[in-house]
Every structure is written in structure tokens, then in C-alpha cells.
Amino acid sequence: VCSCFNVGVNQITAAVAAGCTSVDAIGATLKAGTNCGSCRSEIRAIIAANRVQAAE
Ligand code: FES
Structure with missing residues (x-):
């Protein structure tokens, strides 16, 4: 990506599974x-897709 x-x-x-639910949080964690x-x-699309799964 x-x-x-x-x-x-x-x-x-x-x-995302570990709690990074924004592009900025991903950037802070992975630099991505x-x-x-x-x-x-x-990245935003990946967050959106996985956040839905995580919430269910
Ligand atoms: S491809 Fe991710 S910051 Fe450049």
C-alpha cells in the first residue's frame, strides 16, 4: 500500500485491529x-473495511 x-x-x-482507526493514527504507528x-x-479504505468488521 x-x-x-x-x-x-x-x-x-x-x-487497525490494534486500535488505529484514523489515517493519522496509522501514520503515527507505521509511518504509512x-x-x-x-x-x-x-489507507483510509482499509481502515473503513476493517473497522466495520472489528465492530461486529
Ligand atoms: S506511498 Fe505512503 S507516504 Fe508515500
Whole structure:
């Protein structure tokens, strides 16, 4: 997902499960989305998809 920091969907999914439910929280934890920013919309989509599952 994030090529700047080599962060993949599995790492982001795990971070969402651990409580990172915003793009900024993911950035604080994994650095993903904090450099060029081009992956931020993808990160947001992953958060949205996994947050729903986590809440159910
Ligand atoms: S690809 Fe994620 S910050 Fe650049």
C-alpha cells in the first residue's frame, strides 16, 4: 500500500485491529501515509473495511 515506507495491507489491517482507526493514527504507528501522501486514500479504505468488521 505505502511504497515510501514499505507498509503492506497486512500491517495496516493489524494496526487497525490494534486500535488505529484514523489515517493519522496509522501514520503515527507505521509511518504509512506520512511522506508523499499518495497512499492515504488507500489507507483510509482499509481502515473503513476493517473497522466495520472489528465492530461486529
Ligand atoms: S506511498 Fe505512503 S507516504 Fe508515500
